[in-house]
Amino acid sequence: MTSASIVGIGQTEFSTNSGRSELRLALEAILAAVADAGLSARDIDGFVRYTWDNNSEAMLTSSLGLPNVRYYGEVEHGGVNCCGAVAQAADAIVAGRASCVVVYRALNARSGTRYGRADRYFTSTGGDTVVSGREPPGDIYGAPFGLLVPTQFHAFYARRYAHEYGLSDEQLTELLGSIAVSQREYANRNPRALLHDRELTMEQYRASRMISEPLRMYDACLETDGAMAMVLVRTERGAAFAKPGVEVLAGNQHIRRHSLPMLLYNDDLHVCSPPEVAADLYGRAGVSAKDVDVAMIYDATTSLVPMGLEAFGLVEPGGSHAFFTSGQNRLDGRLPVNTHGGLLSEGYFHGLNTIAEAARQLRGDSHNQRKDARVALVTVRGASSLILGRA
Numbered sequence: 263m264t265s266a267s268i269v270g271i272g273q274t275e276f277s278t279n280s281g282r283s284e285l286r287l288a289l290e291a292i293l294a295a296v297a298d299a300g301l302s303a304r305d306i307d308g309f310v311r312y313t314w315d316n317n318s319e320a321m322l323t324s325s326l327g328l329p330n331v332r333y334y335g336e337v338e339h340g341g342v343n344c345c346g347a348v349a350q351a352a353d354a355i356v357a358g359r360a361s362c363v364v365v366y367r368a369l370n371a372r373s374g375t376r377y378g379r380a381d382r383y384f385t386s387t388g389g390d391t392v393v394s395g396r397e398p399p400g401d402i403y404g405a406p407f408g409l410l411v412p413t414q415f416h417a418f419y420a421r422r423y424a425h426e427y428g429l430s431d432e433q434l435t436e437l438l439g440s441i442a443v444s445q446r447e448y449a450n451r452n453p454r455a456l457l458h459d460r461e462l463t464m465e466q467y468r469a470s471r472m473i474s475e476p477l478r479m480y481d482a483c484l485e486t487d488g489a490m491a492m493v494l495v496r497t498e499r500g501a502a503f504a505k506p507g508v509e510v511l512a513g514n515q516h517i518r519r520h521s522l523p524m525l526l527y528n529d530d531l532h533v534c535s536p537p538e539v540a541a542d543l544y545g546r547a548g549v550s551a552k553d554v555d556v557a558m559i560y561d562a563t564t565s566l567v568p569m570g571l572e573a574f575g576l577v578e579p580g581g582s583h584a585f586f587t588s589g590q591n592r593l594d595g596r597l598p599v600n601t602h603g604g605l606l607s608e609g610y611f612h613g614l615n616t617i618a619e620a621a622r623q624l625r626g627d628s629h630n631q632r633k634d635a636r637v638a639l640v641t642v643r644g645a646s647s648l649i650l651g652r653a
Contacts, residue, residue: 266352266363267500267507267653268621270299270493276456276609279373280487287489288317288368289325295364295491300503306493308333308360310351312612314340317368333360337515337646341560341605344613345646349513351494361495367614368489404526412562413482415526417474420565422531424476427580434476438564439467440586442480442606445561447592449603452629456484456609481564486609490618497653506625507653511637512547514539515646534569535644543574547649551575554649555635556623557597558616560642561604570641571599593630601630613642617650624652 272294274280274287282290296303303326309319311334319334333354337343344367351363409415424434446462449455462480470479500507516539518525525531544550551574559570568582576597577585585591591599602608602619609615620638622628641647 264356265497265509265511266355266494267497267509268348268492268650269495269500269503269505269507270295270297270301271491271618271621272296272298272493273454273490273615273618274488276454276486276488276611277372278456278487280370284316284368284370284374284489285321285325287370287487288315288322288366288491291368291489291491292322292326292364292366295493298505299493299495300505301362301493303327304329305362306364307331308351308354308363310334310347310354310363310365311336312340312343312347312367313338314612315367317366322366333363341562341610341612342642342645343515344560344617344642345513345640345648346515347614348492348494348510348617348648349515349646351492352510352513355494355496361499363494364491365494365614366489366491367612369611370487371610372485372487374487409526413477414474416563416565417477418526419531419569420476420563423565423568426532427583429583431476433583435468436587437568437583438476438478438481439464441561441564441567441591442467444586444589444591445600445604446480446607448601448630449607452603452608454629455603455607456486457603457607462607477563477565480606483562483605483610484607486611488609488611490611490614492614492618492621500653505627508621508624509651509653511549511649511651512543513646513648514543514546516644518645532569534566534573537573539644539647540574543647543649547651549637549649549651553637554597554639556601556620556632556638557599558601558620558638558640559599559604560613560616560640561600561606562610564606566643567599567604570643571597573644574639574641574647576639593632598630598632601628601632613640616640617648620648620650624650 571577
């Protein structure tokens, strides 16, 4: 049966000020990805992009001088659908619509303004502050009440999680702090990470300022400049390349009731997706939760990590405090999680770097390598997910 595999990964450096246009960043990452795959730019005949990217497929086709782009597509939103972008690229290859598809993301989110965010557009009218822009996270249901950035929404998730599972304020701090500190330790061993040279202790975590209670500064991800790209081809082609291919075993997308895309009005804010989402993904991939060797959970804030692990059966419901505080997420633990440092410490890249780390684990070149990793799960609170396997 035909399937698709990731055979090339490319990226620029992650920084707080790239000094280049987003178009140039995208081109650098794409050329690095095709070189990593042992291909040339002229082999590209397909693109998949985020809707929240300033570089169109037409811009890239012209800039790269591509002779025949047969497929191009896009997925809505940003990081919430990063796995959907890779799944769409894989589907296009399996369907014969294209033979070499690039998924890309380019951002000057730290030095510039991230596409899709409204919180940086402030004007004053008659003494009132007016926020405008393309689409604030809460749209008309949250923005008028001051919910303008994801951390404010995620604070509700964390508080509801603690309430449902009976965690005290101290236990919630221990859980979230353990995630932030352990992911920083991974980043300290990852030279690509924006914060690879900055250590973080639990004492520093506790002393950091509160952003949106109970979330502190180190619970939130990093706005980052840079670009990333991945190259996908048919799995059987990947066997001829120098580096192992990483097969897309299954991918899915899911929209819950009251998604805007942020969740706020559901009764079960502590649950990121219903059980059928994980069951569908595992079933189509032909694996179970017990087969997963590494997990990459989209961590725009620390509060999303326990929710993702529990929704996909990797940790029992309410069991994340014990899992993280006992170090089971470390390389020598039961299940390494976010071994690149995550969006918290490597850089916020709308999740494409999270997928890249899963691929690196399976092809054996992560800076925090899990020995003999064969199956990886990537999920963005169930809204989009992937299971990848060593080809």
